[in-house]
Amino acid sequence: MNLALGKQVLEKEVGNPDVATNGVITGYKGSVESRTYSYFKWPGSLTVDLEKQYVVKCIRFLLWDGMGKAGVSRDSRKYRYRLETSLDGEFYNVAYDTGENGYNGWQQFLFHSGIKTRYIRVYGRHNSRNDSVHIVEVEAYENDTPPKLDAEIVLEKRILSSIPKSNNQRRTP
DSSP states (O other), X not given: OOTTTTOEEOOTTOBSGGGGGSOOOSOOOSOGGGOOSEEEXXXXXXXXXXXXEEEEEEEEEEEOOSOSSTTOOXXXXXXXXXXXXXXXXXEEEEEEEOXXXXXXXXXXXXXXXXXXXXXXXXXXXXXXXXXXXXXXXXXXXSSSOOOOOSSOEEEEXXXXXXXXXXXXXXXXX
């Protein structure tokens, strides 16, 4: 079961916030007016409140890639971001940072031991095309075998140990 389905996005600056957790992962278009993806200016973030703490073994999200319609090719834009988690919404642990690399499409993170969290944040740092980060969907699962996607997973990371708290925690601005 997708723990993020229908959950609230906390930031008021996010456009179309309800879309990021509505479960729709096809048919997204390239215009804001289409209301088929959430967006925010970078640097900035989109945080999903799961409403209670869970031990999550998989987090995945879809960064806009132009593939929302059949017969199209992948857009060349690349997003740089940090995936962060938090128990209290104040202190966040960095689960993954793209560094200078950039990606679009499905990003999937498997936590071997699980990670206890309530909040999932995508902190967008850059988009090679414009000043916004575009997120089609955010998902979270208690098991490490989420439903199969009928799409390519562009980036998959297996995180074998729990996220260390020292030197990896940052306070919400």
